[in-house]
Amino acid sequence: MLRIHNLHAGIEGKKILNGINLEIKTGEVHVIMGPNGSGKSTLASVLAGRENYEVSAGSVEYLGKDLLDMSPEDRAREGLFLAFQYPVEIPGLSTTNFMKTAVNEIRKYRGQEPLDAVAFLRMMKEKMALVNIDQSLLSRPLNEGFSGGEKKRNEIFQMAMLQPKLAIMDETDSGLDIDAIRIVSDSVNKLHNKDNAVLLVTHYQRLLDYIIPDFVHVMYNGRIVKSGPKELALELEEKGYDFIKHEVGVGEEA
Amino acid sequence: MNTIEYFKEHFDQLQLAGANSSLGAIRKNAFDVFSTLGIPTTRHEEWKYTRISGLFNKEYNFTVNPLTTSFTTNDMDGLHLPGHEQANELVFINGLFSFSLSIIRSPQLVVLPLEEASGNEYKNIVSKHLGHSGQYLKDGINALNTAFAYGAVFIHVKKGQSTEHPVYIYHISDARNSNSFSQPRSLVYVDENARLQLVETFVTVGEQESFTNQVIEIIVEKDAYLEYYKIQNDESHSSQVSTTHIRQVGKSYTHSVVISLNGNIIRNNLNVIFDAAHCESHLYGLYCLKNEMHVDNHTVVDNVQPHCLSNELYKGIVGDNATGVFNGKIFVRKDAQKTNAYQSNKNILLSENASVNAKPQLEIFADDVKCSHGCTVGSLDEEAQFYLMSRGLSKHSARALLLQAFAIDILENIKSEPIRLYVEQLISKRLEIDTV
Numbered sequence: 169m170l171r172i173h174n175l176h177a178g179i180e181g182k183k184i185l186n187g188i189n190l191e192i193k194t195g196e197v198h199v200i201m202g203p204n205g206s207g208k209s210t211l212a213s214v215l216a217g218r219e220n221y222e223v224s225a226g227s228v229e230y231l232g233k234d235l236l237d238m239s240p241e242d243r244a245r246e247g248l249f250l251a252f253q254y255p256v257e258i259p260g261l262s263t264t265n266f267m268k269t270a271v272n273e274i275r276k277y278r279g280q281e282p283l284d285a286v287a288f289l290r291m292m293k294e295k296m297a298l299v300n301i302d303q304s305l306l307s308r309p310l311n312e313g314f315s316g317g318e319k320k321r322n323e324i325f326q327m328a329m330l331q332p333k334l335a336i337m338d339e340t341d342s343g344l345d346i347d348a349i350r351i352v353s354d355s356v357n358k359l360h361n362k363d364n365a366v367l368l369v370t371h372y373q374r375l376l377d378y379i380i381p382d383f384v385h386v387m388y389n390g391r392i393v394k395s396g397p398k399e400l401a402l403e404l405e406e407k408g409y410d411f412i413k414h415e416v417g418v419g420e421e422a
Numbered sequence: 423m424n425t426i427e428y429f430k431e432h433f434d435q436l437q438l439a440g441a442n443s444s445l446g447a448i449r450k451n452a453f454d455v456f457s458t459l460g461i462p463t464t465r466h467e468e469w470k471y472t473r474i475s476g477l478f479n480k481e482y483n484f485t486v487n488p489l490t491t492s493f494t495t496n497d498m499d500g501l502h503l504p505g506h507e508q509a510n511e512l513v514f515i516n517g518l519f520s521f522s523l524s525i526i527r528s529p530q531l532v533v534l535p536l537e538e539a540s541g542n543e544y545k546n547i548v549s550k551h552l553g554h555s556g557q558y559l560k561d562g563i564n565a566l567n568t569a570f571a572y573g574a575v576f577i578h579v580k581k582g583q584s585t586e587h588p589v590y591i592y593h594i595s596d597a598r599n600s601n602s603f604s605q606p607r608s609l610v611y612v613d614e615n616a617r618l619q620l621v622e623t624f625v626t627v628g629e630q631e632s633f634t635n636q637v638i639e640i641i642v643e644k645d646a647y648l649e650y651y652k653i654q655n656d657e658s659h660s661s662q663v664s665t666t667h668i669r670q671v672g673k674s675y676t677h678s679v680v681i682s683l684n685g686n687i688i689r690n691n692l693n694v695i696f697d698a699a700h701c702e703s704h705l706y707g708l709y710c711l712k713n714e715m716h717v718d719n720h721t722v723v724d725n726v727q728p729h730c731l732s733n734e735l736y737k738g739i740v741g742d743n744a745t746g747v748f749n750g751k752i753f754v755r756k757d758a759q760k761t762n763a764y765q766s767n768k769n770i771l772l773s774e775n776a777s778v779n780a781k782p783q784l785e786i787f788a789d790d791v792k793c794s795h796g797c798t799v800g801s802l803d804e805e806a807q808f809y810l811m812s813r814g815l816s817k818h819s820a821r822a823l824l825l826q827a828f829a830i831d832i833l834e835n836i837k838s839e840p841i842r843l844y845v846e847q848l849i850s851k852r853l854e855i856d857t858v
Binding site: 216217218219239240241243244245249250252255256258259260261265266267269270271273274277309326330 | 803804805806808809810811812813814815816817819820823824826827828829830831
């Protein structure tokens, strides 16, 4: 589904990603862990198409297409979804109103008829129940005055509405207490199936108590320095990121 | 036109015709003021950013005789605002009030020529309040309107009455055959415990240029309620100086929304005078500008008496080569303790050539008051735009939704449903076209 090859990218002349290689297949859950500043969020931003990042080398193939050649909106329309680390607050725009526009623009792109008000409401209700979010939150201005947990749930709700093929979740667990992490994780588990894939970006292992990944990748200095099964996360938790730094350091010297 | 001489000629004709009118003296005084001050230039502090002198360099047909207009009921087709079937419709043609084109549905409403009101039982009200705006607008253009307060209208909403039908005022410029200059004048008296919903709009018919210098003065008595909407969506060859002077003479409530969407040069003066304690006023404005448009909103809230509340929010979306001006004054006089006065002006610039000049001005002479003002000028939030695009919205839709969201807290303050829907439609249409 996603094949990242030797990706180099940066922002304002500063290099952050130094040759990322990663392959994600349909049905898989991948997690990228790493210390602060290792480039995790940059990778998520580059994949979603954030404008101010410059790709200097490498390629990203998504569903057989050149992802880097696509506009942010076309990436979304092709089924890529980024759950933001810091969801934006937009006074004056309700989630409902915004989702209606989003769903219908994506349908138009795919050559489908727009949903009428009734069909849209039915879809809203179904997804609200699925991710356990309250109607009142969705009628309010987007994320304005929402708690950290409410913002992240709103992200998951949007993900449920848009039914992405590849969901990239950028530090969705950051700033959440244990209860909120459980609720968000439950929803992600419900939305994940054999036809889609999830890429979790996180700093902490604790999210993995609730979402079981197929692969764990450790990122350091803009590169994936170690990949392994879910047990790798436990090892990281036990030994801390210093062990990776040490291992990478040794490797480079050899 | 050679301004002062040109108007002097017309003025003399008019005064000859109505020399014995009780308005004659008021007009004469005003003309003297105009002769002294002339048309304001950008050297005048209140006109620093708005140049109207150029508008006077053209030839206009300045109608002083109502018989010369050939505007008929049929010509009104297509000009009505939504909800007009239920409204009292008052029509000015080239600045002169037309009884034949107006429709009055509410028995609570008295509509008279100002000349007549100035001589009958309303005499004292007219003499006390007509021209009060001149105390605040010390320039020749306000005086010019008063000097030609002819074909003007007086409106009375009777004591304890509520007009279930709103009042729509149409300022129509008939520019089919020649450039049109017009000076509509109204005096509105909202009596004790009465309610009025008033909508003013400007329409130019024809391809020639129009310039309207309009003044409405509204007196709001004790326990009265006024909702006021001004909708400016005229042609790009029409300019306006439009003055709304609201004087709250008893404990009362007023609410105004000024929407400017199309025109050439527009100058709006909105004054709210709290001449009684415990008054409240809410002032909203939205200007959505494109091309070469120039819109200037000057507002004054004068707290003469204590315990009053004013809340003001003006927002601007300025694109292309357009210019927005906001000047908001709040006066708190010595006796106006416990005043609460809030003001905010927010602007989004859509292009590099768009500009906004914003100036809040607070003059506070009392010591126990709460006042605030704030002003922002910025561009559309890029992060918000990316957020929406990352959900599949095109750049165009993302920008349109963000601008709509920006405007919404003004639009939701239009309490008249047909007018609100109408303005919302105009804005949606505008955003579709302009953000492509």
